Amino acid sequence: MLSQLYIKNIAVIKEADINFAQGFNVFTGETGAGKTILINAINAVLGERTSRDIIRTGENSASITAVFDDVPPRVLSTLADLGYEIESGDSLLIMRTLHQDGKTQCKINGQPATVSMLKNISGMLINVHGQHDSQQLLSAEKHLGYIDLYGGLGQALSEYQTEFTRLREINDRIGALSADEAEKAHKTDLLTYQINEITEAALTSGEEEELLSQRRILRNSERITQALAAALALLSGDENGEIPGIVEQMEELAAQLEEAGRYMEDFAPTATAVSGYKYELEDCASSVQDALDNMDYDPARAEYIENRLDTINMLKRKYGADIPAILAFLEKAKAELDDITFSEEKLAQLEQERSRQFARCYDLARQLSADRKKAAEEFTAKIQEELQFLDMSAVRFLPVFREKALSSLGMDDFELQVSTNVGEEPKPLAKIASGGELSRIMLAMKNVLSDRDNVDTMIFDEIDTGVSGRAAQKIGRKLHEVSAGRQVICVTHLAQVAAYADHHLLISKKVRDGKTFTSVESLSEEERTQELARIMGGDVITPATLSAAAELLEKSR
Known part of the structure; x- marks a missing residue:
């Protein structure tokens, strides 16, 4: 549950440290005191999109910190997958800082995080119902999602969508192969030219690096020869033998140390080591001599390397950043040309595959639709039970299914219709529901779905809009009932709702030195x-x- 919220420089809130309790928490206060700002702050720390306009005037940055206790196991598992090790029973601290330059910083238990990470875990920590959520009820496109959530059909939908994606891929391939003959001929000519151009170049992996190395040696052959000759002279001495080289001097040194070692045992290891160095220097001198013998500037070879590198660079500009990318392009072009060349045969194969894939998708969609219809009957029945308690006993919900062409969501065109008065035919919510009715319907729906989303904290921002009297009292009682199994936080302007709170917080604002300050205190x-x-x-x-x-x-x- 959310145990603490610390806010700094958010809109009219200079600084606020708010402690929440288990059960039913309620915020009240005068209009404009900053009640909704608190909800915006919570949304921000949970990774929702926000604007820098939320930063208090005159400040360079703003920050929100949320502390959660009794973190659910699935959140701990998700955090572990993200690289954050938090033991069961530990608190979870999430922090987000907003800057005027548009940058944002996030932390999870003091470690750097991203906004997407916050958003990844937010849905498992808090379910926020804002005033705009009631308006989403008016959109029939949202209704199918409620049924899938209630029925636990996420896995079935995912399985169907995997198969439907495959069907679309097959359709795309069929479309590409069914292009007109002129387009096929043009594509064939282009692919043939590209394949021939790359094939004739006979590229090999690692070739470019080897050519660049050889070019570097050829371009610096004079310097390399001079350096090798000087190194050989130092190692082996001059050609006349007048000046001894390092190898000869090491040999003399080893002999002298061996002589000393005959009489002083301590010098024996040193003499042996020097002898080893002498042999290594002899090998070094041999390697230098071989390299010097092989140093021969070949103009023809240099010209070949330059031409070859020019060819590779030309192909890189056309087909890829490096030789592996060019060779990958070649294989793709060959496969595409093969598809066109044998298009009639492949089309026949794909048509058969599409028929089989469509049948798979249709069977999955039909089963998904049957499961949805069953879940929809239960869902609407439970909503009506909730609404009966909320003084909307005359309301009748009707789940309306119509079959449509397969889409990414299945074969169902679905809408929740409602009749709010006895004798009226059910109609779309947008045509008959008032603001107060929408608020109560949304509360009922959230309560029915709460067992499915398994979230410990629910936040309601003015769920009582358009409601008064007995209905408002029923909403207060219902929110208190819901809080028996989870934490509920509610922003309200009705005394009938606030009276049922276990923990009442007052938001008030004052003007001091020409600036507005908002405070939050427990009553x-x-x-x-x-x-x-x-x-x-x-x-x-x-x-x-x-x-x-x-x-x-x-x-x-």
Whole structure:
């Protein structure tokens, strides 16, 4: 669960350190105090896209830190896969810093991370329901996802999509082979030219590196010859034998040390070592002599190397960054030409393969559709049970399936339709649902799906929009029920909802030195009564309003 949230320089919030509790946490406060900013901050630390406009005016950066306790095993497993070792029972600390230059920094338990890593684990930590989520209910395209989540059909959908991708690949190949004859002839000529050009060059792996090495030697042959001759003179002496070389001097040195070693045992190892050096220097002199004998500038060879490198560079400009890439292009071109040359035969094979693949996809889609219909019946029945509790007993949900051509989501054109009054035919949500009805439907849906997403913390941003009176009280009771099995955090403007909280937090703002500051504080029992009275009665709090607030708190228990 989310145990702590530290915010610095986010919009009107200069600095806030917020502690959350298990159960039902609620935020209240005047309009514009910064309630929704808290939700935006949580979204930001969980890897959602955000703008630098969220940084407080006059500041260069902003940061959000979230601490989670009792981290679920699947989150620990995902973190381990990402390279973060966190023991069971340890806290998880996530931090994100935003800068005015657009850069962002992320950390997981103090170690560097990326935004995508935060997003990868965020869905397993917190389920955030914002005001825009209710509007997503109006989009029929989203409805199928609810059914797949409820029915646990993710694996079946993934299996189908793998096969459907294969079907599309076969269709693409058939389309390429079915091109008109003029296009085929043009493509054949081009491929034949490319294949011949690369084949005639007879490239081999490592050839370019070897040619460059040889060219470097040829271009510097005079310097190399001079250096080798000087090295040989030092090793073997001059041609006349007047000046002894290092090898001869080492031989004399070894002889003298051996003589000394006959009388002084300590010198025997030294004499032996020097003798070894002498033999190594003799081998070195032999290698230098061989290299010097083989140094011969060959203009014809130099010209061949230059021409060969020119050929390789020309092919690199056309077909790849290096010889392996050029050879890979050659194999691809040969395969493509082979496809065209034997297109009629391959087309027949692909048509048969497409028929078999389509049958596989259709069978999987049909099974997926049957599973969806079963899940949809259960899903809508459970939503209606939830809505009955939320004072929407007349609501009737109807899952509407229509078969369509196979797509990446299967064969189902699906929509949840609803009738909100007795005797009315079900219609699309967008045509009949009010804002308050959408809020309650979304709450019901979230509650039904909560057992499937297995997330410990649920956040609701003004789920009570458009609701009042008895319905608002029912929403408060439902949120409190949900919090029995998980942590619930809710931003509300209704006293009937706030009264059911286990932990009440007040967001307030003040103007100081021409700047706005927002603070967050946990309320005591007496302070809660004052806040509920403010919500119910406005700025003027009367004894009657306080009494009503106290009664509301008492009833909520």
